[in-house]
Amino acid sequence: MNKFTLCFLLAAGLRAEISAAQQAIPPLKTEYLDADFHVLSSSAGAQYRRETEYRDSVSGSVNQYLLTGQRYSTAAYEHLPKNIAHGTFESWHANGQLATHEDYTHGQLSGERRLYYATGQLKRYEQYQDGQRTAGECYTEQGQPLAFSEYEVLPVYPEGLGDERAIVLAIARRIQYPPAALAAGVQGQVFVKFMVTKEGRVEQVEVVKGVLPALDAETVRAVQQLRSFKPGLQDGEPVAFSFTVPVSYTISQRHTLVGGRASSTPAH
Structure with a gap:
């Protein structure tokens, strides 16, 4: 679709x-x-x-x-x-x-x-x-x-259940809260967009709504480290999908990061 x-x-x-x-x-x-x-x-x-x-x-x-x-x-x-x-x-x-x-x-x-x-x-x-x-x-x-x-089958990430939550958790595990942002108490939500190609590769990572350059850059870096997906299908054929993920940076006593939930759409 x-x-x-x-x-x-x-x-x-x-x-x-x-x-x-x-x-x-x-x-x-x-x-x-x-x-x-x-x-x-x-x-x-x-x-x-x-x-x-x-x-x-x-x-x-x-x-x-x-x-x-x-x-x-x-x-x-x-x-x-x-x-x-x-x-x-x-x-x-x-x-x-x-x-x-x-x-x-x-x-x-x-x-x-x-x-x-x-x-x-x-x-x-x-x-x-x-x-x-x-x-x-x-x-x-x-x-x-x-x-x-079924007309459409979403890309599957090779961790957890492979769904949107698995993607968000995988990004969260790869993020290191930037020290400068942590020291300044900067929190917020970064919306990052990326494409999963019809071969399953993660490409075209970009921030569509940022908070702070350091947080934006760290989010992009984490997404670029994601593993390859099982490609998504459309009418039985592999197609590229675009994902938008809201990643929430929240400072607590343990300096944890909490991810949002992903949305996806065929790239074309």
Whole structure:
């Protein structure tokens, strides 16, 4: 699935953050990506162009195009930095036929998911309510019913249960509270984003919301030390996934670090 977000942030906190958002609207952001959706420094060697457009300081849309100008996908978000989808996601085949349609509400699938073959024939139909699938059907290219199979399988981390909590705990174990931040009593939550490639490698680590340069840098260093994942799947094929993890730095008598909970979305 494209742009699916598993979000574990408290809804009340999110509403408060949105209502308190500053009026300044970030400018249109244009990026170029290769065939594996890695961000490039220029259009040289690029296969896609991504445009991120904000409606306000946090919400907006992400539109992706082939370099020919043909549309590839579009997605609406209520909180872009935290990858919280809200609205419609759609993608298209190379021949211009609709490939995917998905409805999201506050980061959860809520409504329909429809996938199509390049011929226009329906491939998969699912219904969702509050992120839970309530119905699902699969079809052949000739329109004949198929046994239902899961569309998306998240990457699995090779520790604990391999889930989002295992990722957060693995990051926490690798972090050393920076002495300067500890001495100054600096605490806070760092949001770090990274990609798990279709081969399972951790790449493109970046801080999307920081606290202090020392804490931000330590968080990035810890994420870069994560082990390789078992790759995630989409419709049976390995795909890259993007994770956003809130890591909370909290000072106690033992100077412990407490991690938040991760959210994830296919990188394309």
